Amino acid sequence: MARNLTFESILSIEGRVLKRPEGQENKYMGTGDIEVEVKSLKVLNIANSNIPFIIRDYNKANENVQMKYRYISLRYPELQKNLRLRSEVIMKMREYLIKECDFVDIETPTLFKNTPEGAHEFIVPTKLLGQFYSLVQSPQQFKQLLMVGGFDRYFQVARCYRDEKPRHDRQPEFTQLDIEMSFVDCEGIMMLIENLLAYSWPQESGELTIPFKHMKYEDAMELYGTDKPDLRIPQQLCRLTELIDHSVLEQSLKMEQNEHREVYALVFSQKHGFLTKSIKDTISELQCTYFPSVKLIQTKIPNKSPVITNIIDGNVQQKLNLKEGDVLFLACGEKVHTQSLLGKVRLEFTKSLESKGQEICTNRNEFLWITDFPLFSFNTETNSLETMHHPFTQPHPDDMQYLMNNPLKVRGLHYDLVMNGFEIAGGSIRIHDSKLQKQLFKMLNIDETHLMHILDALESGAPPHGGIAIGLDRLICLLCNTKNIKNVIAFPKTTTGRDLMSGAPVPISEKIKKLYNIQTVDK
Secondary structure, eight states: OGGGOOTTOEEEEEEEEEEOOTTOOOTTSTTTTEEEEEEEEEEEEOOOTTOSOOOOSSSOOOHHHHHHTHHHHTTSHHHHHHHHHHHHHHHHHHHIIIIITOOEEOOOOSEEOOOOSSSOOOEEEOSSTTOEEEEOSOSHHHHHHHHHTTOOEEEEEEEEEOOOOOOTTOOSEEEEEEEEEESOOHHHHHHHHHHHHHHHOOGGGOOOOSSOEEEEHHHHHHHHSSSSOOTTSOOOEEEOTTTSOHHHHHHHHTOOOOTTOEEEEEEETTOGGGOOHHHHHHHHHHHHHHOTTSEEEEEESSOOOHHHHHHSOHHHHHHHTOOTTOEEEEEEESHHHHHHHHHHHHHHHHHHHHHTTOOOSOSSOOEEEEEOOBSEEEETTTTEEEESSOTTBOBOGGGGGGTTTOGGGOBBSEEEEEETTEEEEEEEEBOOOHHHHHHHHHHTTOOGGGGHHHHHHHTTTOOOEEEEEEEHHHHHHHHTTOSOGGGGOSSOOOTTSOOTTTOOSOOOOHHHHHHTTOOOOOO
């Protein structure tokens, strides 16, 4: 009978467990020290001989095939381990919040109304003509209403939905640990999250040391060119705006005069042998794609080209402590774009170096709180203010004087938690005053009639409150040391939002369209 069995068949075997003979142990197997002397074998379910793939560590099926037959790929030890770790971490988080901190686990609706929170929403039709639900982007409004309702310590493991642009690390539906508290400040929220992570942290995921470091948004951009810096990479940006002769810069790089131009540099010591044509082309493509207005120089030191030597004079070399064998990236342009470009270069060149066996990143986990974000940003295309996060964030009390006359100078009481260069949590202290909330809606051109339930609640005795949400998919991804977020989700979607197993999203019948008053039109 055993000769007719197929891989992945389900068997019931009875027998004696014996120690393997000396010298026949297999240290690569979890059961490598024992063997079973079979007394009886029963086939419970025989698998198809044409099964799409077999669970082995070699000759693995590609990702699309594994996603189409997800019920088979879930048998891989890696996915089993990841999903079990996910379950354990979430269980410990629930335990800490409920037993140690007296939080209440409350479920909030998934079906809601379309509201201006930022991202695009998934629309759900109803049988009522012209009436639609939206799937919630987050429980943001509901958790604030719970604070008004007297539940001053709330949490839930929440499903959220956002119809955003495809990205390799983003799913249209995702899970977050959602938290809100009354009578709390930024420091109180941060301390709670640090203790929560310390309590639920798996031993196999490396060391976690609290308290975490803090850095202002402006300093993060100045030193790392990003609001989510990976502190495992030691290299930092250096501002050269006052040291550089801008007339030489303009002449050498054929740039127009611009009094607002900023110049920054990034140096990798003794890495000249790794600045290959391939990585230079990759970085140039990155610059052209994201920051075409920024000029970028990539060079080894020394470089005897007159263009380079005219720009990098003695003062610049001394400031950067340049030595023979160094690699220099120098960028000039509008401040934020220049910083951001070098921030991306910092990551890209590090990735290239590490792929060639160079040790750049430290091997410890690096956590960082980013604070003092601008409350607003300015959209040059629409010529209007936009919120950096969401319209319910409390302005910094020290900046209230600028709110009407110089709003771009106003900071928000917002905080992000970054781990190894990835944002894993974000939150803020909320506006609890109805008049101030109306004022922000007006500044952001938000029609307050869509949010009257919030404004009415704030006029009903709303306590000061704030909260945060931890992105569980991304956090577990980092804990499992996997780069693919699909490896920590049981049934993920593709980058384009498709479920390859069922084929969703799919067309619906004319009968269902008629029932829900839907008509499809060609673009």
